[in-house]
Amino acid sequence: MTNAPTAPAAALDFYFDFSSPYGYFAAEQIDALAARHGRTVNWHPFLLGATFKLTGLGPLPGIPLKGAYSMHDIARSARFFGLPYRQPSTFPIPTQHAARAFLWLHGRSPAKAKAFGLAAYRAYFVDDVNISDLGAVLDIAAGQGVDRDELSAVLAGSEIKAQLAAEVEQGIARGVFGSPFVIVDGEPFWGADRLPQLERWLQDGPF
Template sequence: MKNIDFYFDFGSPYSYMACHRLLQICKNTEAQITWKPMLLGGVFKATGNHSPMVIPAKARYCMIDLQRWSKLWHIPMQMNPYFPINTLQLMRLITAIHLYQPDSFPQAIQTIFHAMFGEPRNLNDEAEFETLAKELGLDKREVMTWLSDEQVKTQLKDVTEEAVARGIFGAPTCFYQDEIYWGVDSLHFLESAID
């Protein structure tokens, strides 16, 4: 089995790009993705790393770089004007869907990423978050229950700690056959390894 472990956070624009590219790679190679939603803020705290967006020169470069990848891979991408967005609820939501509605998970991933960087919306806004949940076919009361569900919290925490233990310091990060691939520029090497 060709399996890719994909660690991501919805707050990472490079995770958005990687998600789209990995789906293309899987289509070409018959590989499968094991989705690993994690809290990037928790990874940063544990490793002493920081978002590139907090370093002005690096942030400016990232805006150019993301557009280059967007054009190369034909992946529509817009930086979210409401960035940074606190993704804790989004990451709990996708973890809950992974646990309780796994059949809905692949579409939910793409829908949420699209709302972040495809056609960006203010997902910090409670009303916008509720609208997104409706678009995912979820009941508001169910979602609110999930966001405080101890099993969901524990799962998200465990995957974040697992990421740190595996040497992850940022997102997106993939593993294939126990080899680490960080960032979208490493996906070429990942695809070559799978081939």
């Protein structure tokens, strides 16, 4: 008698906003972290602005006391993770163009979408490229081998805008309110500082 094949372990759902430095820190590590434990990762672009309306909060720099601390913590966290980081000259920024580009690419090739996502994050948080600019997003995608004209036409259409809105709504329905936000086995983890907890969960199970 043969044993039934074991079902693959569930993928991690990784929600991120391209304007989030903590999202950048997580994006650089999440796939390798998951792979160490036989998991894969589904990346989901997200817009933090949609949650501000629900929580009554706003971007970190504008929050008294917490904002100043966060700017210090972001740079310290980059050093802790050993990642290059330069505080963007414009921060935060709207990231709809990058999020829509990622979502469209993901529908064609998740691997290409992730490569674009990392390139966009590095452009913003390492090279100080303002990725709220459509032209900058198209340049980054072209650098990843994406047809610039085709992507430009897609981003001008209403379909991809509706797809991103639905993606964000789905995230909010699952309780997502920050970046990075990871859901694994139904358990939510918010923040790059929760990566060690996430790894323990994957290694040893619920705690």
